[in-house]
Amino acid sequence: MSKDIFSEFNLNGHVLRNRLGVAPMTRMSSVADSIPRPDVLDFLVRRAENGAALVFTEAIVTDYESAQGYPGQARLLTQRQIDAWKPVTAAIRHHGAVSVLQMFHCGRMAWPEINPAGRSIAPSALTPQQDNPLTGKPYPVPDTISLFDIDHVINGFVETARGAMAAGFDGVEIHGAHGYLISQFLSTYANQRTDGYGGSLENRFRLAHDIIAAVRPVVPRERLLTFRISNWGVADPDVSLFETREEWQSLMKLLADEPLDAISVSTYDFKAPGFGTDQTIAALTRAVTDLPLMICGKIHDRPTAQAALEHADIVLAAKSFLLNPNFVSDVREGRELPLHRSTEANVAYTEAPLI
Numbered sequence: 001m002s003k004d005i006f007s008e009f010n011l012n013g014h015v016l017r018n019r020l021g022v023a024p025m026t027r028m029s030s031v032a033d034s035i036p037r038p039d040v041l042d043f044l045v046r047r048a049e050n051g052a053a054l055v056f057t058e059a060i061v062t063d064y065e066s067a068q069g070y071p072g073q074a075r076l077l078t079q080r081q082i083d084a085w086k087p088v089t090a091a092i093r094h095h096g097a098v099s100v101l102q103m104f105h106c107g108r109m110a111w112p113e114i115n116p117a118g119r120s121i122a123p124s125a126l127t128p129q130q131d132n133p134l135t136g137k138p139y140p141v142p143d144t145i146s147l148f149d150i151d152h153v154i155n156g157f158v159e160t161a162r163g164a165m166a167a168g169f170d171g172v173e174i175h176g177a178h179g180y181l182i183s184q185f186l187s188t189y190a191n192q193r194t195d196g197y198g199g200s201l202e203n204r205f206r207l208a209h210d211i212i213a214a215v216r217p218v219v220p221r222e223r224l225l226t227f228r229i230s231n232w233g234v235a236d237p238d239v240s241l242f243e244t245r246e247e248w249q250s251l252m253k254l255l256a257d258e259p260l261d262a263i264s265v266s267t268y269d270f271k272a273p274g275f276g277t278d279q280t281i282a283a284l285t286r287a288v289t290d291l292p293l294m295i296c297g298k299i300h301d302r303p304t305a306q307a308a309l310e311h312a313d314i315v316l317a318a319k320s321f322l323l324n325p326n327f328v329s330d331v332r333e334g335r336e337l338p339l340h341r342s343t344e345a346n347v348a349y350t351e352a353p354l355i
């Protein structure tokens with residue numbers, strides 16, 4: 001029997017008032033200074049005001065060189081950027097929710113027009129399967145990341161985490177999902193290196209480990225450090241990034257040995273069985289770790305939220321929070337709620353303020 005979606009959960013000392021969180025959502029609204037539009041920041045505060053227990057930011061780019069993957073993404077590396085986020089974290093806290101900033105490097109998903117370095121970097125010189133939907137062109141072949149680049153990448157995560165702490169976030173998340181840089185390292189699909197960062201799962205995990213090890217000291221133990229992971233990539237949607245249940249579970253064990261406060265598993269559909277088994281990816285994950293677990297993917301009403309909690313502690317929703325400001329109260333009242341289509345989420349990238 002699952003715990004109730006409206007029961008509290010103690011996430012490393014942060015008492016969540018319920019199990020519903022706003023999943024990270026890129027909005028591409030920063031026109032200058034890598035600072036999101038005021039209405040985009042207000043959107044996050046309003047979701048806290050309306051009952052979400054946990055609010056993730058959009059994916060924040062970790063450097064001014066090669067990390068950016070989409071136009072108008074935000075950064076948190078300068079005092080001006082920190083000052084823009086301070087009132088947001090204070091307001092989210094005032095409304096009783098916990099704020100977590102997601103940190104992101106896009107790796108081979110960069111493209112010259114928006115990438116300050118004019119080059120993209122990845123574990124190996126391989127492009128994703130699909131063309132870039134924003135340019136209509138193939139992604140450029142990335143440079144094979146050097147050890148110098150790796151240090152620079154790690155430093156970007158550290159500096160961004162410092163920025164997040166200064167801005168008052170309750171925590172940071174390392175984006176290891178969806179086919180971006182860390183995810184590219186984790187899977188043999190994009191990582192064909194023969195040095196200490198490729199080959200065995202332990203080697204492919206090394207960048208994630210190095211980033212966690214470097215970031216944890218700047219995130220005090222009473223704040224949160226979470227890691228997001230998926231078996232799919234946005235430009236490789238049909239590829240299973242990990243081959244077997246054993247590989248997935250070994251990876252989860254490696255994560256569980258790290259100083260993390262939670263693992264966030266991102267799926268297309270939380271109900272879908274994973275790796276040819278009859279179990280969901282959440283169940284396969286829960287079987288090997290007691291770390292707090294977040295699950296996401298097609299959770300859109302009370303029955304799905306409740307069902308998703310069977311093998312997780314927190315459920316995250318993206319499109320339902322994006323399109324419905326009253327999502328939490330609607331779930332509480334058990335209203336019949338739609339499962340939104342991906343195309344409906346395009347409003348995220350328009351200039352029309354969301355309610």
Ligand SMILES: Cc1cc2nc3c(=O)[nH]c(=O)nc-3n(C[C@H](O)[C@H](O)[C@H](O)COP(=O)(O)O)c2cc1C
Binds near residue numbers: 175296316
């Ligand atoms: C507009 C939009 C932007 C997104 N941006 C991010 C992001 O920045 N980081 C991330 O980890 N996931 C991102 N996602 C994926 C969501 O967090 C979530 O995993 C996915 O939408 C499935 O959840 P849902 O079925 O509740 O929409 C985005 C999704 C949408 C719709």
